[in-house]
Ligand SMILES: Cc1ncc(COP(=O)(O)OP(=O)(O)O)c(N)n1
Ligand SMILES: Cc1ncsc1CCOP(=O)(O)O
């Protein structure tokens with residue numbers, strides 16, 4: 001098992017720092033997070049002057065990010081006084097000159113400020129990360145936890161900014177959920193890193209990971225087709241589920257919000273009773289309001305990482321991807337699957353370039369996420385798509401072949417058996 005990311009905590013001596021640097025040269029890693037634990041949140045000095053010097057001279061130049069709190073930043077810079085955001089920016093800039101790619105000066109122990117503000121510097125730009133200051137004595141280990149969470153997100157492929165944002169939100173949520181815990185008699189108590197395990201969502205099991213097999217026969221509704229066939233969204237969804245659809249997406253480009261939301265609430269009930277996930281196309285607000293199982297977004301919709309921040313870990317997020325880079329970004333952003341197409345020409349989605357099998361192959365072979373093919377797929381060609389046999393091509397998403405037809409249930413049932421036969425052949 002290779003090590004992707006290393007995060008350092010308290011390094012008690014210059015010798016230990018030197019051994020660490022030597023080991024990192026022998027066993028290079030994807031990223032190094034250095035939490036320069038020299039002054040504890042309670043103010044005790046934890047590292048002597050020789051260790052400080054070795055940090056500065058040897059460790060910082062190989063660090064991807066250094067995460068000093070205000071006291072540590074002050075110590076690293078010869079006990080300069082740091083009282084304002086501008087002081088924190090100057091400190092970040094000065095520490096950056098010691099070699100790390102990023103510096104995060106944490107303002108949690110800054111006196112007086114109402115918000116907990118951290119300053120991230122990448123050598124060019126400053127980013128201020130603001131969060132509520134949570135009143136609690138349970139702050140023991142917040143710095144180490146933040147650095148460890150950054151390391152974990154980097155190991156999952158996040159960008160540095162995204163990793164820092166996720167880590168800050170995690171620490172904030174953990175502090176909030178455990179602010180009234182009473183453990184121990186010291187000046188500081190611990191906070192609850194595992195708060196999510198106690199969340200009702202977790203207990204209801206709705207934090208279970210997405211099952212890629214749900215992508216097998218993906219029914220995507222269309223308001224124009226429903227209108228043409230004088231069919232309500234509800235009836236369209238019911239019929240698709242009756243025919244064996246394994247996941248449903250409400251893609252209602254024409255419906256107004258109120259109408260869309262009412263229909264979505266009804267469809268949520270229908271899908272929940274059948275155990276079929278229901279996703280909403282584009283509209284995060286509607287998905288939140290009806291407690292849908294997730295959303296599908298394209299390259300011009302809200303970025304998946306922002307959707308993840310809004311929906312949380314237990315919801316399904318799909319992203320449309322036509323290229324390798326888009327597939328990589330969707331994975332980094334925490335999406336659950338990729339919709340790739342149009343595989344064949346289609347008039348259902350306007351101005352949508354056709355990728356063909358080659359384009360589908362390129363994305364499937366590169367994608368770390370399960371893929372569903374979409375675009376012009378019907379009973380006549382669905383078999384050929386599944387017979388491509390790409391390991392992470394889990395199914396097909398279909399609009400007109402199901403919903404621009406007289407009987408949705410029959411068309412869905414027929415398509416499902418074609419897919420099953422194709423899979424047994426590939
Ligand atoms: C399963 C699936 N794949 C792709 C799409 C297309 O989504 P998007 O690119 O956001 O385009 P619109 O559907 O919003 O026109 C999808 N909806 N579902
Ligand atoms: C939403 C979408 N995204 C890529 S193609 C497409 C439309 C697919 O519709 P159809 O299945 O009728 O070709």
Ligand SMILES: [Mg+2]
Pocket residue numbers: 281282296297298301
């Ligand atoms: Mg969209």
